[in-house]
Amino acid sequence: MRKRFSVFDFFELFTIIITIIVIIFSSTLILAIVLKGLPYLGEAFYSEEVRFSIKLSLYTATISTVICMALAIPTAYALTRTSFPFKKLCQIIIELPLSMPYLVLGLSLLIIFSSDFGKALKSMGFKVVFDKNGIILAQTVVNLPYVIRFIRTAFEEVDERLEFISGSLGATKWERFITITLPLSKNAIITTIILAWSRGLGEFGATLMLVGATRMKTETLTTSVYLNLATGDTGASMASATVILIISLISLFVTNWIGKKNTQESRMKDVKSW
Numbered sequence: 001m002r003k004r005f006s007v008f009d010f011f012e013l014f015t016i017i018i019t020i021i022v023i024i025f026s027s028t029l030i031l032a033i034v035l036k037g038l039p040y041l042g043e044a045f046y047s048e049e050v051r052f053s054i055k056l057s058l059y060t061a062t063i064s065t066v067i068c069m070a071l072a073i074p075t076a077y078a079l080t081r082t083s084f085p086f087k088k089l090c091q092i093i094i095e096l097p098l099s100m101p102y103l104v105l106g107l108s109l110l111i112i113f114s115s116d117f118g119k120a121l122k123s124m125g126f127k128v129v130f131d132k133n134g135i136i137l138a139q140t141v142v143n144l145p146y147v148i149r150f151i152r153t154a155f156e157e158v159d160e161r162l163e164f165i166s167g168s169l170g171a172t173k174w175e176r177f178i179t180i181t182l183p184l185s186k187n188a189i190i191t192t193i194i195l196a197w198s199r200g201l202g203e204f205g206a207t208l209m210l211v212g213a214t215r216m217k218t219e220t221l222t223t224s225v226y227l228n229l230a231t232g233d234t235g236a237s238m239a240s241a242t243v244i245l246i247i248s249l250i251s252l253f254v255t256n257w258i259g260k261k262n263t264q265e266s267r268m269k270d271v272k273s274w
Contacts, residue, residue, distance in 0.1 A: 030245065036234075037242030044239030052216055053224040054243060060132060060220065061200030064139035068147045068196050069189075071140075076151035077177065081160075098145045105141055106209025109134070113210070134211040135218060139200040147196050154188035155181060191255050198251035202244060 044050040078084070079091055097105055112118060113128040121128065128134045162184075163176045171179070182189070204222040211218040213227055221244050228237035 033238065033241050033245050037238035037245075040235040040239040041242055044236060044243070047236065049216060049219065050224065050236065050240060050243075053219045053221050053240065056132065056135070056218075057201050057220040057222075060135045060139060061197050064136045064143065064200045065193060065197045067136070067140050068143050069193060071144060072147040072151045072192075073189075075148050076155050077181070079148075079152050080155040081163075081173075081177075081181075094148055095145050097141065098149075102142055102203070102205030103209055106138060106206030109138060109141060109206065109210045128210070130211050130214065130218065132211070132218060135207050135220060138206040138210050139203045142203050142206050143196045143199050146199070147192055150192040150195070151185070151189065154185040154192070157188075158184045187258050191258050194251050194255050194258075198248055201247055 075094065079087065079094075084090075110129065113121070113134070118128060126133065128137055158181050162180050166176045166180055167173075201220075202222060204220075204226070207218075207220065207223065208226070213219065213223045215227060219227065221240050224240040225237050225244070228234070228240065
């Protein structure tokens with residue numbers, strides 16, 4: 001018995017040590033950016049280039065997040081609440097970009113929109129390659145599979161018996177979706193929106209392949225880090241990286257707060273049910 005406890009204590013100690021190592025490593029990564037970037041942060045906000053990159057990043061991330069949610073919610077509903085041929089295959093195709101490098105996704109977009117199809121869109125006034133529309137498209141393509149997976153998981157956790165009872169009382173599928181599925185998935189959807197928006201701000205690989213890195217034109221925050229580092233302006237690069245880090249920390253804090261609130265509400269419901 002004593003031996004069993006000693007083995008258990010050793011395993012627990014081992015996991016704690018590994019956790020401390022991970023925390024130290026993660027903290028070092030964050031501090032490296034903060035300590036180098038903070039001295040240049042105030043100066044950066046007076047830079048027209050940095051302000052442009054912040055505005056463009058916020059704009060494109062917001063638009064791409066709205067598009068992702070508009071596409072992901074009906075797709076997730078179809079994958080969880082309807083039956084159609086080759087459903088599993090469709091799900092695999094939708095999630096396939098998750099395993100693809102972002103540079104490859106960007107290259108695919110570049111091939112598509114450099115073709116006659118892309119030229120036709122350009123002639124109609126919708127530019128994608130080397131344009132901010134391309135940034136929105138790249139962010140959408142990168143984030144959409146993640147958003148669909150998160151929303152699909154949220155819908156799967158909703159008790160379908162509630163929808164069945166509502167349907168037996170005469171509610172249509174649309175009414176069940178609006179009054180039951182969406183409200184019960186509210187916190188998960190809000191969390192997904194924040195994560196998608198944050199990921200949009202940090203997207204770089206696919207964006208670089210599709211729209212390039214042009215100052216004051218397609219320069220997002222991540223592109224600003226790349227351009228300034230490439231030209232030797234470490235201060236501006238660190239300042240842009242610090243802005244990204246601050247936004248990411250705020251997003252993470254809000255996400256955790258919503259998750260904690262959701263857990264507390266679930267516990268309160270369990271207590272009331274008893």
